[in-house]
Amino acid sequence: MSDHASCLVAKLSNFAELTEDDQRLLARLEEDTRSYPANHTVFRGGEGVDNLYVVKRGWLFSSSALEDGRRQVMMIHNPGDIIGLPHLPFRRSLHDLSTSTPVELCPFPKDSLDTILSRSPRLTALLFAFSMVEQAVLFDRLQAIGRMRARERVCHLLLSLRSRLRLTNDVEKGFSMPLNQTVIGDALGLTNVSVSRVMTGLEQEGVLTRGSSWLWIHSPEELSQHVEFEERYAHLDTSWFPSETSAST
């Protein structure tokens, strides 16, 4: 929505004002950039991973497969996301990280966080808060998978993706959605076949239009009639954040 050079700064600025110093701290995370092709595995679960990543461009997802191949997609990552916070307390990565499109990632070492932790309690609070927002989205998906029918699950995910993208993109006239139906199914505890049936149905009913890697939700309000959905990216309560004052250098 804004003209920040960094998607991360753009995303976070939706929720709290960032000081110059905070922006500098964040900029350090994006000093290095690496490119990966589509359908590429960046790392696998169980590997030692010392880096976190800021997503600069492209779509990725984290997933984990059981021995017999059954796969669960855990998170879907968009530009501005920080990938890897959940792996932080572990020696080995929890999940596979795979690209859906060509991608640019900015890797930075775990240690880089300690500067933020030590120098900017306020930025720490913001990162923590956003991490909790993502957890809230996860809770919502848990409920979708655990307690909703196939059609509801799909509607829920589409609304969720749209609401996340709205932080950095215009989605009113459609948006890029480069996830195939197998990935969508694996995110929702469904098969690609069920996803296909639902999406075909939704398109025939006229609630959405699909292109390849592209989706237009005509009216989110109408789609919301098919499922209980809660917006999580609206406002943050920042009242508990520490004040700006802190150690500096």
Add this chain to the structure above:
Amino acid sequence: MSDHASCLVAKLSNFAELTEDDQRLLARLEEDTRSYPANHTVFRGGEGVDNLYVVKRGWLFSSSALEDGRRQVMMIHNPGDIIGLPHLPFRRSLHDLSTSTPVELCPFPKDSLDTILSRSPRLTALLFAFSMVEQAVLFDRLQAIGRMRARERVCHLLLSLRSRLRLTNDVEKGFSMPLNQTVIGDALGLTNVSVSRVMTGLEQEGVLTRGSSWLWIHSPEELSQHVEFEERYAHLDTSWFPSETSAST
């Protein structure tokens, strides 16, 4: 496993050494104590909640219900847990909080965190890390619900509960498990009926013994043969934590 007065300190001490100052900061969170009876709703989703809670005694769970009553249990809370971090960035609570047993909670205001954020980057990192561990447990349950059969889901949850309890209790010869089958089902995306069938089967096969509100898993290794389960509470990688040095008062 240790003789700390506070379950919270006991739990966190499993993962990192706490300085005197850190322990004092944590003690402040437990100054106030309130009691609630079993099967009581502490707060409901959508209410404004300005407090977080440290669990001192008893079992609780967070859940969320759809309009038609379908309910998803999101988290199960034990002594030593901090309840409410996921609600932090929101004005209104995300979930209902209900007790399964008589409970003692220590409420503390959101604002209390800013002292920790400002004064102890290291403790902040620890709390953040533990929050990510809980998120990892959540990911595991997401996979269980999304991609496992009823029997696997139940085995997974039982192993998960046991491994959590091991942080503060002896579980070798059984442990208290005051969750009825409806709650277990709601945590796993199953009905109470399915849970009953699975548990009855497991008991008949001799892998576990049940009492009312009590469970003995004879051999976790044997139970693990029925499901892929990963221990998440083992060690934390604390290498990225900021050093002790920080502002003080």
Add this chain to the structure above:
DNA sequence: CGAGGTGTTGAGTCATTTCAAGTAGAGTGG
């Protein structure tokens, strides 16, 4: 033009749910 990835559609199968009835145990009050 062939290959591979992706999506669609139909028919049959199956795990879990739903519905329903019944048992067991804990707590209460007469």
Add this chain to the structure above:
DNA sequence: CCACTCTACTTGAAATGACTCAACACCTCG
């Protein structure tokens, strides 16, 4: 101490939503 009540759990039979299997259509890319 015995009904009485309530909640939790069990068990069977029938219903069902999603899965599996399989064939086919479409598109992109080399």
